[in-house]
Amino acid sequence: MTNTVFCRKYKQEMPAMPRPPYPGPKGQTLYETVSHQAWQEWLAYQTMLINEKQLNMMDASSREYLQSQLEKFVDSNDLDQIAGYRPPNRNSI
Numbered sequence: 001m002t003n004t005v006f007c008r009k010y011k012q013e014m015p016a017m018p019r020p021p022y023p024g025p026k027g028q029t030l031y032e033t034v035s036h037q038a039w040q041e042w043l044a045y046q047t048m049l050i051n052e053k054q055l056n057m058m059d060a061s062s063r064e065y066l067q068s069q070l071e072k073f074v075d076s077n078d079l080d081q082i083a084g085y086r087p088p089n090r091n092s093i
Contacts, residue, residue, distance in 0.1 A: 007035035008074045014038075034074050042073050052082040 003016040014035035020027035021039060030039070046066060049055065055062040072079050 005032060005035055007038055008033045009038040009076055010035060030074070038074060042070060045073060045079070046070070048082060049080070053080075 004013045005016045006012070007014045014037060017031055017034070017036045017039050020031035022030075034042075046069070049066065049069060050057065055065065057063060069079060071077075
């Protein structure tokens with residue numbers, strides 16, 4: 001039986017992550033309110049932000065920035081866009 005959560009991003013019951021994404025209360029909250037699909041989408045977007053904005057993860061301000069973007073992402077708010085990024089045209093595949 002697959003565990004489900006009511007996903008904050010998609011506003012519906014969806015399969016849950018297999019475990020909290022990181023330790024502590026924040027990780028537990030994300031585990032209980034964010035679906036596996038939404039988390040995978042966040043990881044892809046986070047990677048793009050880190051690479052395109054050349055974030056240094058040793059820098060506290062970069063980590064705070066990513067945390068603020070995570071909150072916006074799971075709450076379906078406007079995110080920072082990557083300059084020049086165009087999503088792939090799925091129709092041309």
